[in-house]
Amino acid sequence: MxxxxxxxxxxxxxxxxxxxxxxxxxxxxxxxxxxxxxxxxxxxxxxxxxxxxxxxxxxxxxxxxxxxxxxxxxxxxxxxxxxxxxxxxxxxxxxxxxxxxxxxxxxxxxxxxxxxxxxxxxxxxxxxxxxxxxxxxxxxxxxxxxxxxxxxxxxxxxxxxxxxxxxxxxxxxxxxxxxxxxxxxxxxxxxxxxxxxxxxxxxxxxxxxxxxxxxxxxxxxxxxxxxxxxxxxxxxxxxxxxxxxxxxxxxxxxxxxxxxxxxxxxxxxxxxxxxxxxxxxxxxxxxxxxWLTVNGQKISKSLGNAIDPRVLVKAYGNDVIRYYLMRDIVFGKDGDFSEDNLITRYNSDLVNDLSNLVHRTLSMVNKYFDSKIPEPSEKAEVDNQLHDLINSTIEKYENYMDKYLFTHALESLWELVRFTNKYIDLTEPWLLGKDESKKMRLATVMYNLMDSIRIIGLLISPIMPDTAIKIFEKLSIEEPEKYINNENIKIGLLQSGKKVNIGDPIFKRIDVKKWEKVIVMKKEEGKMEEKKVEAKKEEIMENVLIDIDYFKNVDLRVAKILEAEKVKKSKKLIKLQLDLGELGKRQIVAGIANYYEPENLIGKRIIIVANLKPAKLMGIESNGMLLAAKINDKLVLLTTDGDIEPGAKIS
CATH class of the missing domain: 3.40.50.620 (HUPs)
Known part of the structure; x- marks a missing residue:
């Protein structure tokens, strides 16, 4: 082995x-x-x-x-x-x-x-x-x-x-x-x-x-x-x-x-x-x-977002937290745990797509076949479409999982979930159920739906183990924990004749207007004092106006980022190599590592103060200062609208 x-x-x-x-x-x-x-x-x-x-x-x-x-x-x-x-x-x-x-x-x-x-x-x-x-x-x-x-x-x-x-x-x-x-x-x-x-x-x-x-x-x-x-x-x-x-x-x-x-x-x-x-x-x-942030902010006890995962699990369920982490946060990169996004993903993917698919299908099996899994027989071209997608999904899913591309794996799996929902609309089982001569075709449609759900349950099991078990129990699969193995990820292995168990939907919709969120960010200490300081700043600015000649002393230039790398042993600093056109190359150090990955900066055209006195940060010389806008914990670099030559003067 x-x-x-x-x-x-x-x-x-x-x-x-x-x-x-x-x-x-x-x-x-x-x-x-x-x-x-x-x-x-x-x-x-x-x-x-x-x-x-x-x-x-x-x-x-x-x-x-x-x-x-x-x-x-x-x-x-x-x-x-x-x-x-x-x-x-x-x-x-x-x-x-x-x-x-x-x-x-x-x-x-x-x-x-x-x-x-x-x-x-x-x-x-x-x-x-x-x-x-x-x-x-x-x-x-x-x-x-x-x-x-x-x-x-x-x-x-x-x-x-x-x-x-x-x-x-x-x-x-x-x-x-x-x-x-x-x-x-x-x-x-x-x-x-x-x-x-x-x-x-x-x-x-x-x-x-x-x-x-x-x-x-x-x-x-x-x-x-x-x-x-x-x-x-x-x-x-x-x-x-x-x-x-x-x-x-x-x-x-x-x-x-x-x-x-x-x-x-x-x-x-x-x-x-x-x-x-x-x-x-x-x-x-x-x-x-x-790293993870929570609701856009660094995890901190003082902000109330260093939350015990058990509190999240109690509110949403273990599988939901696992699904959201893998679906919305690209493994390898920094990501944000947003409770609002989690709720949106829950209602969209897990309720609308997956839970509704399972509940609709089992309800129709109950109505048309007395809750028994029928024997498939009469096939149509749309069945081949479903089976082709199942096979390609299995291949893509395993390829992505082997490479730890969890977001991609779930995206490919949800293509199958959505198409299986669409398969219901394409085959129209409610019409087939009205015509006794089409009973065999209806049996095939119902079998294909449940077999697709079974395979979805297997593929989702590493990420959502409890949900997979619930799906298998609804399909009357014996020893569901042992059922999770590679040999069962094949089309047509669902056993006919067994009774399905409808029960409650796997996931129930969250009413966002009534729902009480788990993560309630605390107000930052000294908030009122901070507002007073800001008001004082505004008052000062009103009385300290500069004329155009004073402003002209500041040399603002467009700079293109050629290289970017984090400063060793610093969480905040990134060292940038810039192209300033006729002014030549320039090195600056900026405290933006909490907001940007170095590889995502290369090629950007930013605005810098080009005539600032050199300064040393952690022993590294910085010749200039980039401009950025910050509100709360969000920081955005000032860039140009369209391409413009590096070194262009801001006037």
Missing amino acids: KKFYVTTPIYYVNAEPHIGSSYTTIVGDIISRYKRMRGYDVFYLTGTDEHGQKILQAAKAKNIDPQELCNELSGKFKTLWEELQITNDYFVRTTDEQHMKTVQFFVEKMLENGDIYKGKYEGWYCVPCETYWTNEEIEEKDGKKICPSCGREVNWVEEENYFFRLSKYNEPLKKHFKENPDFVEPEFRKNEMLKILESGLKDLSITRTTFNWGVPMPNDPKHVIYVWVDALINYVSALGYPENKELFEKYWPADLHLIGKEINRFHSLIWPAMLMSVGLPLPKKVFAHG
Whole structure:
């Protein structure tokens, strides 16, 4: 039997799980269910990351033992996955004895291979991010040194560390990327990693001595192994490496590491280098997906949108949340979880299209055949159209699912759902039912409708498992859970003679005028104060008018974006290379990374202030400033109406 090993990142237990942290786990579950349906022996892994300074500090603040805190927080993730019907095969914890033994064994092998050495580290350290920063990378605010990633204050740290010779694996990693072009997806995430490799990897500090909540360094217990090195090793420790050779050799290497884009470097560069160091095969694919916002805003407790997924599930149902996430959010890119869009999608796709199809069909079978599935016989050309579409849909659906193109897979499946609805209109069973001589033709139409619904149920099962089971139960399919396998995804396998069960519709329409939404955004603190400030600004502007000569001092130009890339270790900044025509090329740095992906900027014609004094942001020189309009949490670049030559002056 073919095997498939899929993993999520292990979640750091310093925050409550929310819809954003559940997203990857739901995707992993969908992939696992799909692969099982296709006949694979699947091992699906998730878990929690429980070491590091943040956990120790949080435990001290609560005056409890760190292990007690980890048990409590890890349990919340475990319980949530159970309630979301996640079918993981194992839940790993970095405080597990087996895991800690594996970490020490793994690091000792790296030591034996000469890839770890002792040195001294000096630099700015951010506790929340567990990350060191150089002088060039940090930012300053109110005289304080600030982390460019999270905006919190950093501390200067000097300590003896062990270092991993990451630089040694720069060229081997380049070679691996070249020989395995699909190793990292999506493509633009791979390109980000290649740019890091082009600039050259630096050796990595892998131990800490300022705290003791972690895995001790072999033969030097005053050092604890860096939380990220510890965490990455979970992917092999969960398979019993090195003791359980049978389990490990059965599933390793991993077929798919699912991760968020912010930890791509750790999984696509550092983890493969560590595996090279100990001589283990590399994972086949790392897929770095985007971030979720909720109702257009970053997930935040203060805004009230860091919502427990169970609240959403209670309101809409588990399958609805899963369907919406896969249908409306393109996997790999950033996406927004909009409750309004969810309701629209629910009423349109699930009520109007799917639920109505099932209920209409079963009601007609009840009316014309006493609820018994008839035997098909008399065929027509429209039947061939339906069967051709079923076969092409199965092929397209499987192709898209194999490539993790979930939105495309559902789009193709819904073409079949809609055509099956149309098939009812084309065959007009209500007219056939009035003519006894057309009973055999009516039987074929009813059978084809129910057989199509059966196949739709099978294809939808990885994403909407409860809905699939309901469909099978309505069709009197025995042992519906076991029925979900590749062998049954064929036309004509519905058993005639059995009684269907109409029951209630699978989904019932939401009345948007009466429906009470789950996500109610809190008013931002200081809103009234903010309005006063804005009013004051308007008052000031009325009294500070500038003349045309003053305005002419600002040199506004059209610039074409040639290149765009995110600034390393910054969540906000993008570096742009611009063409200003006769003024030549220009580099600027802009804080737009939360609103635009770099690859979507290339080719745009934007407006910049061309005569602004140069400034340095995270050590990178910026020669100019782009113009953008912002309202609330939406930001839009000012662009030109139609093509115009780069360098054109705004007048």
